[in-house]
Amino acid sequence: MRWQTLEYAARSKMNGMLQIRDLSVSYYTDMGRAHALNHVNLELRSGEKLGLVGESGSGKSTMGLAMMRMIKPPGRIEGGAVTIGGTDLLSLSDKEMLKSRLSTISYIPQGAMNSLNPVLKIKRQMIDAHNAHRENRNTDTIMTLAREAITSVELGEHVLEMFPHELSGGMKQRVCIAIGILLQPQVIIADEPTSALDVVTQRQVIETLNKVQAKIGSALILIGHDMGLMAQSMDKVAVMYAGEIVEVNEVETVFNAPKHPYTQSLISSLPRLENRGKFQGIPGMAPSLYQLPDGCKFHPRCPKHFERCTSEIPLPQILEDGNYVACHLHGAS
Amino acid sequence: MLFVLKRLSFIFMVVWAASTITFFIPRISDVNPIRERFAELARLGGFAPGDLEKIVEAYNKSFGLDKPLWTQYFDYMSGVIRLDFGVSLNKFPKTVLMLIAESLPWTIGLLLVTTIFSFIIGNLMGALAAWPQSPRWVRSFSTSCILFQGIPPVLLAIFLILFFGLHLGIFPIAGAYTIGSIPELSLDFILDVIWHQIMPGMALVFGSLGTWVLSMRGMGITIQGEDYVLFAEHKGLSPMVIFRDYYLRNALLPQVTGLALALANVITSAIVVESIFGLPGVGTILINAIRANDFLVIYGIVLFLTIAVAILMALVELLYPLLDPRIKVE
Amino acid sequence: MYNYLRRNLSLAIGLGLLLMLVLFTANGLFTIDVKDAYPLSVRPKQPPSFKYLFGTDFFGRDLYAAMVVGVWQTALIGLIAGAAGTLIGIFLGFVSAYFGGIVDAIIKFICQMLTPIPPFLIQVIIASSIDKRDVTILTMATVVFLLSWMAPTLVIRAQVLSMRERQFVDVAKLSGMNNFEIIFKEILPNLIPFIAAAFVAQVFYAVFAAFYLAVIGLGPLREPLLGNTIWAAQSQSAFFNGWWWWPMGPALAMVFILGSLALINMGLDEMANPRIRSKE
Numbered sequence: 009m010r011w012q013t014l015e016y017a018a019r020s021k022m023n024g025m026l027q028i029r030d031l032s033v034s035y036y037t038d039m040g041r042a043h044a045l046n047h048v049n050l051e052l053r054s055g056e057k058l059g060l061v062g063e064s065g066s067g068k069s070t071m072g073l074a075m076m077r078m079i080k081p082p083g084r085i086e087g088g089a090v091t092i093g094g095t096d097l098l099s100l101s102d103k104e105m106l107k108s109r110l111s112t113i114s115y116i117p118q119g120a121m122n123s124l125n126p127v128l129k130i131k132r133q134m135i136d137a138h139n140a141h142r143e144n145r146n147t148d149t150i151m152t153l154a155r156e157a158i159t160s161v162e163l164g165e166h167v168l169e170m171f172p173h174e175l176s177g178g179m180k181q182r183v184c185i186a187i188g189i190l191l192q193p194q195v196i197i198a199d200e201p202t203s204a205l206d207v208v209t210q211r212q213v214i215e216t217l218n219k220v221q222a223k224i225g226s227a228l229i230l231i232g233h234d235m236g237l238m239a240q241s242m243d244k245v246a247v248m249y250a251g252e253i254v255e256v257n258e259v260e261t262v263f264n265a266p267k268h269p270y271t272q273s274l275i276s277s278l279p280r281l282e283n284r285g286k287f288q289g290i291p292g293m294a295p296s297l298y299q300l301p302d303g304c305k306f307h308p309r310c311p312k313h314f315e316r317c318t319s320e321i322p323l324p325q326i327l328e329d330g331n332y333v334a335c336h337l338h339g340a341s
Numbered sequence: 342m343l344f345v346l347k348r349l350s351f352i353f354m355v356v357w358a359a360s361t362i363t364f365f366i367p368r369i370s371d372v373n374p375i376r377e378r379f380a381e382l383a384r385l386g387g388f389a390p391g392d393l394e395k396i397v398e399a400y401n402k403s404f405g406l407d408k409p410l411w412t413q414y415f416d417y418m419s420g421v422i423r424l425d426f427g428v429s430l431n432k433f434p435k436t437v438l439m440l441i442a443e444s445l446p447w448t449i450g451l452l453l454v455t456t457i458f459s460f461i462i463g464n465l466m467g468a469l470a471a472w473p474q475s476p477r478w479v480r481s482f483s484t485s486c487i488l489f490q491g492i493p494p495v496l497l498a499i500f501l502i503l504f505f506g507l508h509l510g511i512f513p514i515a516g517a518y519t520i521g522s523i524p525e526l527s528l529d530f531i532l533d534v535i536w537h538q539i540m541p542g543m544a545l546v547f548g549s550l551g552t553w554v555l556s557m558r559g560m561g562i563t564i565q566g567e568d569y570v571l572f573a574e575h576k577g578l579s580p581m582v583i584f585r586d587y588y589l590r591n592a593l594l595p596q597v598t599g600l601a602l603a604l605a606n607v608i609t610s611a612i613v614v615e616s617i618f619g620l621p622g623v624g625t626i627l628i629n630a631i632r633a634n635d636f637l638v639i640y641g642i643v644l645f646l647t648i649a650v651a652i653l654m655a656l657v658e659l660l661y662p663l664l665d666p667r668i669k670v671e
Numbered sequence: 672m673y674n675y676l677r678r679n680l681s682l683a684i685g686l687g688l689l690l691m692l693v694l695f696t697a698n699g700l701f702t703i704d705v706k707d708a709y710p711l712s713v714r715p716k717q718p719p720s721f722k723y724l725f726g727t728d729f730f731g732r733d734l735y736a737a738m739v740v741g742v743w744q745t746a747l748i749g750l751i752a753g754a755a756g757t758l759i760g761i762f763l764g765f766v767s768a769y770f771g772g773i774v775d776a777i778i779k780f781i782c783q784m785l786t787p788i789p790p791f792l793i794q795v796i797i798a799s800s801i802d803k804r805d806v807t808i809l810t811m812a813t814v815v816f817l818l819s820w821m822a823p824t825l826v827i828r829a830q831v832l833s834m835r836e837r838q839f840v841d842v843a844k845l846s847g848m849n850n851f852e853i854i855f856k857e858i859l860p861n862l863i864p865f866i867a868a869a870f871v872a873q874v875f876y877a878v879f880a881a882f883y884l885a886v887i888g889l890g891p892l893r894e895p896l897l898g899n900t901i902w903a904a905q906s907q908s909a910f911f912n913g914w915w916w917w918p919m920g921p922a923l924a925m926v927f928i929l930g931s932l933a934l935i936n937m938g939l940d941e942m943a944n945p946r947i948r949s950k951e
Contacts, residue, residue, distance in 0.1 A: 493882070503915055555937075639795065
């Protein structure tokens with residue numbers, strides 16, 4: 009375990025339902041080894057909503073997949089633990105993990121256009137999801153659950169009898185949400201659920217998501233890059249860069265008083281009506297995951313970096329409540 | 342309804358084209374079947390060719406071959422509609438239709454069973470060959486079955502006969518039932534028949550397996566990459582369920598359309614395999630007719646088979662919307 | 672090239688088999704007396720031995736000579752019919768796709784109408800309508816390609832259609848090239864992989880069809896075509912008489928020929944379709 013994880017474990021006083029410790033994932037390709045996730049730590053309480061943001065290649069989707077243990081070759085989970093309610097998912101057997109998917113932790117995919125089996129009715133796809141995890145195969149019980157799920161995403165019960173091709177994009181996305189909450193999991197991961205939708209439908213889907221999550225009381229991790237959406241509905245925001253979480257804090261703090269230079273640049277690059285026409289980006293490019301810089305991964309692009317940043321990896325500085333920032337500017341020794 | 346009508350009219354066109362071709366081609370050539378037949382007899386020394394032309398004329402008259410072409414065409418087409426293909430020259434006075442009717446059950450039995458078998462086995466092996474979670478040996482075995490694709494059932498038949506039949510003496514090499522037994526509906530007889538059909542069956546099944554394995558494997562690779570298979574994994578469904586309901590069911594759909602085309606190929610192979618094994622099916626009748634220059638039988642059988650294939654193809658196409666909910670039948 | 676062959680096994684093996692066949696035939700043609708392939712040349716009904724590598728048949732043919740000549744003739748039929756079929760396919764496919772409109776509709780309709788008809792059956796009719804004495808290698812090739820041109824026509828047509836829409840054709844037109852120039856200089860080069868694949872498929876099909884026709888007795892009976900030999904063996908009840916070597920030789924040769932063609936076909940498919948390639 010890395011220093012930062014030990015520090016984190018020692019100082020974090022939050023005892024969250026979801027605890028991610030020291031999670032590392034690499035991809036082994038022809039071009040070498042890509043470090044997609046590096047010793048990531050995170051904690052969440054039940055009912056909390058976290059937005060996971062970052063640019064492409066920052067590792068946010070990989071996070072989601074790793075939590076579901078769906079990393080496929082040439083990717084590999086190098087180490088760490090994903091603990092939900094005391095059970096470490098990464099140490100379960102394959103069979104046990106199969107059981108945990110959807111029932112303990114569920115995943116709502118990006119762009120549900122093609123995520124539903126075209127030859128099966130919607131209700132069938134909910135039934136088989138149910139039967140994979142529950143012993144009780146009583147039809148009435150199952151159908152009640154299905155109806156509850158489908159109505160909670162604001163779709164009529166008749167949808168259950170339909171085939172995927174008869175539904176619109178927004179409806180399909182909501183069906184996927186319904187399947188994702190069917191067994192009332194403790195953690196829901198939504199991977200850019202609104203990217204493929206128009207603005208009006210986006211709003212509907214996000215509202216639906218919020219509603220069901222509140223009803224079940226599960227923790228929600230919303231992966232995306234739409235800062236506006238995050239600002240509107242999340243409790244916390246975690247910012248990722250080059251495979252690491254550089255800052256996680258309450259949403260207002262992140263937007264109004266960001267601590268990490270990367271977050272600061274990110275926030276100031278958001279277009280505002282006041283400074284129309286002036287675009288502010290971040291100079292340079294994100295590092296290649298095959299050749300990450302020493303020390304702080306952001307230092308080559310950081311306007312505030314100094315000597316220490318080039319050689320020493322910044323440890324997470326714990327603020328209250330599971331929040332932290334990994335930057336020498338805020339660091340202790 | 343419109344859909345059904347369109348399909349029906351297509352069959353009509355195909356059948357019409359086939360019958361017209363079957364009508365014109367023989368008449369374009371100089372060969373007069375009757376004269377040929379008698380010339381053959383003369384060659385074999387059973388006939389003095391003196392009054393040959395007179396006899397040929399008489400036959401021409403009775404077969405209507407002296408009438409103008411268009412009249413002949415009309416007569417021919419009206420015969421076709423009634424499935425009246427004329428009379429066999431060789432086995433006079435049996436009509437072509439009678440010959441077909443007698444031999445058809447044998448052919449259908451063989452074809453039906455082998456087509457179903459090779460479809461099911463071939464597609465299953467193709468699906469397994471592309472499924473990443475199948476054990477290694479399953480995948481290499483399936484892939485090697487593709488090699489069979491190049492070997493037509495005829496050649497397989499020959500090898501089977503030479504090896505299992507002659508060399509090892511396990512299976513009978515000819516006939517649909519033991520010589521001398523009388524066809525009846527007893528269990529013994531039926532078992533005897535099945536025993537005799539095993540080798541021809543194997544030749545046909547293994548000969549057509551390869552194509553199914555190859556195409557299904559290609560299909561399987563495509564389906565695997567689909568989002569819904571991934572989502573099924575996210576749902577925590579067991580590999581068996583995913584294989585069956587998400588992978589197989591979707592990959593099989595396009596294969597069903599292939600079934601229609603495969604029918605045409607199977608008939609081709611079946612004809613020859615039948616003759617090699619001496620089974621009393623339509624194929625043997627056809628080949629005997631070729632040997633004996635029994636032209637009317639040849640044309641009749643060809644036409645009949647063409648119509649049969651066209652109808653079967655249309656049936657399969659009509660069946661398809663029942664399997665794929667995305668296709669709406671008007 | 673060598674590296675690619677290492678990865679594309681089927682193409683490699685297919686070409687290897689083909690090479691073996693070519694060597695066999697070439698060597699044979701130079702060493703045997705072609706007359707031996709015809710009846711009444713040598714002692715009949717001999718099992719394989721050093722003198723007669725493949726034995727002799729009922730009619731007094733040296734089966735080794737018969738095989739060599741047979742393979743050569745099969746190759747001829749395959750190449751002639753294959754080339755003819757492919758050429759027709761290219762021509763009709765082009766015309767149909769490039770000029771569109773009614774011409775396209777007619778050609779497409781005819782192709783679709785003829786496809787469900789099992790070609791074999793029509794070939795039987797044609798072959799049986801010809802005077803038996805007139806059947807030669809050439810007539811067999813003709814019978815075969817007369818019914819095989821539909822497939823390459825449809826394939827080439829589809830390819831040309833997709834290319835017609837692409838921008839480089841418009842650019843060529845704008846720069847003043849006339850139709851012919853566009854066809855030969857722009858479109859044709861892009862079609863070469865498909866034409867090659869279609870050609871191999873046509874040859875495969877031609878050999879297949881010729882074999883089938885010969886096996887049921889509709890081939891040029893005097894010639895030692897491989898299918899003919901098997902048919903002759905059948906009609907003399909070779910199996911029952913124990914002359915197993917008679918049908919065995921041609922059968923093996925056929926397996927090699929068809930096998931090599933099928934493998935080459937698969938290999939070409941893989942080369943043309945990168946998606947299948949990348950999954951291996």
